[in-house]
Amino acid sequence: MEEEHLHDDLQVFKDRNFFQQKLRSFITVYFLLALSFLLIIILFAVSFSRVSAISSKLNEVHPEQKQNFSGRDFLLFPCGPGSREWEYFDGKCYYFSLTRTSWYKAKAQCEEMHSHLVVVNSYAKQNFVMFRTRNERFWIGLTDENSEGEWEWIDGTDYKTTFTFWKEGEPNNSGHNEDCAHMWTSGQWNDVYCTYECYYVCEKPLPN
Ligand SMILES: [Ca+2]
Ligand SMILES: [Ca+2]
Known part of the structure; x- marks a missing residue:
């Protein structure tokens, strides 16, 4: 047990x-x-x-x-990678048109692109533009349509105290109706009637 x-x-x-x-x-x-x-x-x-x-x-x-x-x-591309048709020179951007038109339409087309017809206010700029426009005529932003013989730059730059590069014997107001200026094939300036059709150069400041 x-x-x-x-x-x-x-x-x-x-x-x-x-x-x-x-x-x-x-x-x-x-x-x-x-x-x-x-x-x-x-x-x-x-x-x-x-x-x-x-x-x-x-x-x-x-x-x-x-x-x-x-x-x-x-x-x-200082003028912007999206604006490669604009060329840079000395702090500004320039557009050289590929088609011919009147001075008025050229002015309007520059304005549409937030620019104005080129103001050639120095020999350096003249050289730059002239080099690109060889053998063709290009409108510049100079006119005496307001008062005959009183040339005015499109941006208000004082004409009388600024650089000029007229062809010899120009401006001659030939036919009494030449009120717009363009660069000749030589690069020198000539006044011609404003409805004449040629290429044009626009100018604008560098984009921000
Ligand atoms: Ca004139
Ligand atoms: Ca002329």
């Missing part, structure tokens, strides 16, 4: 020991799982912060590259 009782006690002890072992294993497994989970979270947080740091560095670099690119663009 006593032996049987002892056997039961031993069995209870064994069961309890087994239960405790199982519990310990469960706790260990759960602990390891929790630890793994925590490690994953830490790894994720570290990776995320690294990615954020790299991305913000890239963002810092990108505007610089953009600026360099637009800087190069500006050097190549």
Whole structure:
């Protein structure tokens, strides 16, 4: 009887020991799982912060590259990469027309492009325009239509105190109706009737 009782006690002890072992294993497994989970979270947080740091560095670099690119663009096309038909000279932009028209229409077409007919107020500008207009006639922004013989630049530049480059014997107001000036094939200026059709040069300031 006593032996049987002892056997039961031993069995209870064994069961309890087994239960405790199982519990310990469960706790260990759960602990390891929790630890793994925590490690994953830490790894994720570290990776995320690294990615954020790299991305913000890239963002810092990108505007610089953009600026360099637009800087190069500006050097190549000072009048704007979208306005390659405009040519740059000495702080201004010039458009040399590809079609012939009257002085009035040329004036209007320059205005449509937010510019005005060229004002040739220096020998340097004369040289620049003359080089591009060789062998063709181009309207310039000079007229005496308001008062015969009183030449006026289209932008209000004072004619009397400014550079001129008239052809010899010009302006001659031939036929009493020559009120608009153009550059001759030689580059020198001539007055001609304003409805005459020739090319034209527009001028505008550099875009902002
Ligand atoms: Ca005239
Ligand atoms: Ca003339």
